[in-house]
Amino acid sequence: MSLVAVGACYIDTILTTPHYPGEDEKLRAISISHRRGGNCPNTLEVLQQLTAHNSRTVHPSLNLVAVLPAKSSVASQQVKSEFEPRVHLDNCIYRDDFNEPASSYIIKSQSSGSRTIVNYNELPEMTVDEFRKIADKLGPQSNWFHFEGRIPDIILACIQYLRQKFPAVRISVEAEKPARPGLQELAVEADVVFYSKSWAQGKGYQSAEECLRKQAELTRKASLLCCTWGQDGAFALETGSGNLIHRPAHSGPGFKVVDTIGAGDTFIAGMLYSLLYQDQKWDLSQKLSFANRVAGMKVAQEGFLGLERSLELHPGS
Numbered sequence: 001m002s003l004v005a006v007g008a009c010y011i012d013t014i015l016t017t018p019h020y021p022g023e024d025e026k027l028r029a030i031s032i033s034h035r036r037g038g039n040c041p042n043t044l045e046v047l048q049q050l051t052a053h054n055s056r057t058v059h060p061s062l063n064l065v066a067v068l069p070a071k072s073s074v075a076s077q078q079v080k081s082e083f084e085p086r087v088h089l090d091n092c093i094y095r096d097d098f099n100e101p102a103s104s105y106i107i108k109s110q111s112s113g114s115r116t117i118v119n120y121n122e123l124p125e126m127t128v129d130e131f132r133k134i135a136d137k138l139g140p141q142s143n144w145f146h147f148e149g150r151i152p153d154i155i156l157a158c159i160q161y162l163r164q165k166f167p168a169v170r171i172s173v174e175a176e177k178p179a180r181p182g183l184q185e186l187a188v189e190a191d192v193v194f195y196s197k198s199w200a201q202g203k204g205y206q207s208a209e210e211c212l213r214k215q216a217e218l219t220r221k222a223s224l225l226c227c228t229w230g231q232d233g234a235f236a237l238e239t240g241s242g243n244l245i246h247r248p249a250h251s252g253p254g255f256k257v258v259d260t261i262g263a264g265d266t267f268i269a270g271m272l273y274s275l276l277y278q279d280q281k282w283d284l285s286q287k288l289s290f291a292n293r294v295a296g297m298k299v300a301q302e303g304f305l306g307l308e309r310s311l312e313l314h315p316g317s
Helices: 039-053 074-083 128-141 152-165 183-189 197-202 208-216 263-277 284-299 309-313
Strands: 002-006 010-017 031-037 061-065 067-069 093-095 102-109 115-120 144-147 170-175 192-195 224-228 234-238 243-247
Touching: 002 039, 002 128, 031 039, 031 074, 039 061, 039 074, 039 263, 039 284, 039 309, 061 128, 067 074, 128 152, 144 152, 144 263, 152 170, 152 183, 170 183, 170 263, 192 197, 192 208, 192 263, 197 208, 197 224, 208 224, 208 234, 208 243, 224 263, 224 284, 234 284, 243 284, 263 284, 284 309
Parallel strands: 002 061, 002 144, 010 102, 067 093, 144 170, 170 192, 192 224
Antiparallel strands: 010 031, 102 115, 224 234, 234 243
């Protein structure tokens, strides 16, 4: 089994504050932390734990395709040390003229639990020609390509290239940010689509079910559509049968929201793990329950360490 995840890789600086600061307000932070971020890197962080923990998983190959600063930069060395050897970075695109990584500065309000994110990225984006060279190398040995829904015009051309050259490869995309044009066009080309609540509401949908039912009419190539809806859990629709499944958000005795950063990325990791490695063993309800469980465990802790425990708690693992 081989998966290729294509998306941005960030270095996050997280400030936890008593409350969100007002304009021109001086405020002392409670804590500061630094971590590697980005949607696809977060998803791969969780996937490497799940596949390493399951002894029945046969030689998984996890690959990141991201634009990074020069190989010798502190940031690129940090990403390399955190990921290799379980996640391969051989096909990342290194910009030798740049030393600063894509960065996120996150303010977490302790009083409300909200998070405010400011991004900075001066790295030139991946080009279609760069992706084609990578696809020619990875395509023959890959089962699945997953795309973060960013730079949609380039990603659309990348997906079309995969369809032409490697028609057996399955493709998933994430539609997350409501203000980003072009995500609908990506969804139309995918086999599996992950919709966020904010994207669905931005399109005027009043519920996850409405989103999935209406999207099924537009995404003729897709076999599975998923939509997370915060505390109301997650929904999945098998487009062929029209079977709609809902599973509640994971909780338990003493459950408390601690850190929501990367919760959606973790849900996607749970679903990709289920689809790639448990497809014949788990039905859709079990897959959705597992994705909710691993995402709920992530929300209840800081960071991503130890999420492989979700396999020990999931029936049938």
